[in-house]
Amino acid sequence: MRFCDLFISYKLGLKDTKSTIRFTKLPPYRKVFLVIFLTGIIISGIMLIFIHNLFSFIPAGLSFFSLIIFFIIDSQKSNTKEMLEKHYIPYSKKRMNMIIEILKKYNIDIKNLDSLDMLIEEAKYEQIKCDYLSQFKKPFKLLGSIIIPIIIFVARKISESTAETQMLNMAVSTIILILLIFSLIFSFAPIAKDIFYRDYNRYDEFICDLRQIKLFYSKTNYLITLDLQRK
Numbered sequence: 090m091r092f093c094d095l096f097i098s099y100k101l102g103l104k105d106t107k108s109t110i111r112f113t114k115l116p117p118y119r120k121v122f123l124v125i126f127l128t129g130i131i132i133s134g135i136m137l138i139f140i141h142n143l144f145s146f147i148p149a150g151l152s153f154f155s156l157i158i159f160f161i162i163d164s165q166k167s168n169t170k171e172m173l174e175k176h177y178i179p180y181s182k183k184r185m186n187m188i189i190e191i192l193k194k195y196n197i198d199i200k201n202l203d204s205l206d207m208l209i210e211e212a213k214y215e216q217i218k219c220d221y222l223s224q225f226k227k228p229f230k231l232l233g234s235i236i237i238p239i240i241i242f243v244a245r246k247i248s249e250s251t252a253e254t255q256m257l258n259m260a261v262s263t264i265i266l267i268l269l270i271f272s273l274i275f276s277f278a279p280i281a282k283d284i285f286y287r288d289y290n291r292y293d294e295f296i297c298d299l300r301q302i303k304l305f306y307s308k309t310n311y312l313i314t315l316d317l318q319r320k
Contacts, residue, residue: 092211092215094195095195096291096295098191098195099188099295102187102191103184106184116171118162118163119159122158122159126159128148129150129151129152130148130152133145133148133152185302185305185306188299189306199306199307201307205303209296212295212299213292213296215292216292
């Protein structure tokens with residue numbers, strides 16, 4: 090379908106529009122701090138392999154200390170302004186121009202708010218369709234409602250046959266295990282999402298870009314529509 094073609098063209102356009110900044114194009118202070126940080130980490134790794142003592146962590150500690158100094162310097166007005174003018178604004182213009190060209194290719198008028206809204210709704214619909222595990226949410230909830238009473242029943246039986254101290258130790262161990270499991274799930278969930286739903290985040294980016302088009306390139310029509318709605 091045409092929306093699928095448009096979305097594939099959008100993904101190809103993103104690949105051609107690089108968001109990362111080359112090392113050679115970075116401001117001098119960023120290059121220095123990046124070299125210091127990586128050097129400290131590498132030295133600590135080598136020292137841990139051959140020395141095996143607390144002194145091995147000193148270069149890594151200095152690296153993280155330099156990272157704090159970097160954030161302080163990087164947040165200064167002059168440096169932020171330099172990054173804005175030399176990197177962020179050119180990238181934003183390049184990305185917006187790429188999207189506008191794709192929309193024109195598919196005969197979509199960027200000043201037509203209705204067309205842009207329809208594209209946003211279609212992107213949301215396709216995003217939901219690509220979430221293949223969403224159909225298992227209800228069965229998992231049903232399974233959880235069945236398992237929880239069973240766990241409570243088993244816990245009561247165990248508590249009746251064990252001492253209070255043993256029961257307390259088991260409860261603490263169970264809580265720690267549950268916290269570790271949830272920590273692992275929350276840590277690996279974004280990675281799994283990128284692997285199994287590669288287009289999910291791309292739909293979010295596409296929707297965001299279309300809203301940017303509405304905000305900055307269809308501003309006149311947007312204001313007229315608001316005036317009409319108020320009247």
